[in-house]
Amino acid sequence: MDRGRLEAFSDGVFAIIITIMVLELRVPEGSDLEALRPLLPVFLTYVLSFIYVGIYWTNHHHLLKASRRINGGIMWANLLLLFCLSLFPFVTGWMGENHLAPLPTAVYGAVLLAAALAYYLLQQLILAAEGGRDSALARALGRDWKGRLSPFAYLAAMALAYVASWVSAVLYVTMALVWLVPDRRLAALPEA
Numbered sequence: 001m002d003r004g005r006l007e008a009f010s011d012g013v014f015a016i017i018i019t020i021m022v023l024e025l026r027v028p029e030g031s032d033l034e035a036l037r038p039l040l041p042v043f044l045t046y047v048l049s050f051i052y053v054g055i056y057w058t059n060h061h062h063l064l065k066a067s068r069r070i071n072g073g074i075m076w077a078n079l080l081l082l083f084c085l086s087l088f089p090f091v092t093g094w095m096g097e098n099h100l101a102p103l104p105t106a107v108y109g110a111v112l113l114a115a116a117l118a119y120y121l122l123q124q125l126i127l128a129a130e131g132g133r134d135s136a137l138a139r140a141l142g143r144d145w146k147g148r149l150s151p152f153a154y155l156a157a158m159a160l161a162y163v164a165s166w167v168s169a170v171l172y173v174t175m176a177l178v179w180l181v182p183d184r185r186l187a188a189l190p191e192a
Contacts, residue, residue, distance in 0.1 A: 003070050006078060007061070013082045014057045020089040021046055021053075045096030045108075048176060049088050055179045056085060056115065063122070065191050066137045069129040077122040084115040100165040109158035109168060112175075116150045123147070146178055 025046060028035035060081070067074075091111045094104040123141070130137045153175050157168035 003064060003067060006070055006075065007064050010060060010064075010078060010082060011057075013086065014053060014060075017053055017085055017088055018050060021049055021092055024089060024093045041099050042093065042096035045092050048172060049092040051176045051180065052112070052115075053085060053088060055176065056081070056119065059119070059179075060122075063126060066140070067126045067130060071125075071129055073125045074122065074129060077118065077125050081115065081118040081122050084111060084118045087111045087114075100161075100169055102162045102165055105165040105168045106158045106161035109154045109161065109172065112172065113151055113154040113158070116147070116154060120147055149178070150175055 025042065026039065028039055088111065091104065091108045095101075095108045098104045127133075127135065127138055127141070132138065153171050157171040160171070161168040
């Protein structure tokens with residue numbers, strides 16, 4: 001498969017995910033600021049999820065830009081990542097509508113964990129196709145401390161959702177902030 005075709009398909013799915021999330025936002029019943037208050041949790045959850053989808057879109061772009069070969073394994077791993085990301089609109093609405101209730105907050109973390117693991121799988125398959133540990137991509141990724149830290153943070157947030165869900169929300173926001181700045185080494189790789 002052509003890399004451009006995989007990128008175009010993925011970009012379309014990313015756009016649809018964001019569109020579905022924004023369509024879940026409801027218009028307030030009134031016309032004053034007080035009418036916005038009940039919608040604030042949903043809106044803040046939307047902002048967080050939008051940032052996460054944007055982070056995945058940006059890193060996905062840089063990862064694919066650095067790849068020369070696309071094979072069946074990469075295509076399936078990419079589909080797995082897109083599937084995990086397609087769950088964002090559901091968990092975003094569920095957590096926001098239920099004001100950080102324990103189960104929706106934990107499930108939000110499970111979707112974040114699944115997306116992180118799917119991205120890691122995609123990254124590993126692209127690395128293997130590009131020559132493994134000796135490739136320019138492997139050198140650019142380095143030790144990938146953010147990629148190694150994220151699953152543990154999401155697991156901790158899932159467990160903490162049943163103790164203090166606001167701590168889970170802080171962990172989700174913190175990890176988004178950690179990922180907000182993409183790795184400059186990956187972004188600086190020439191297009192393959």
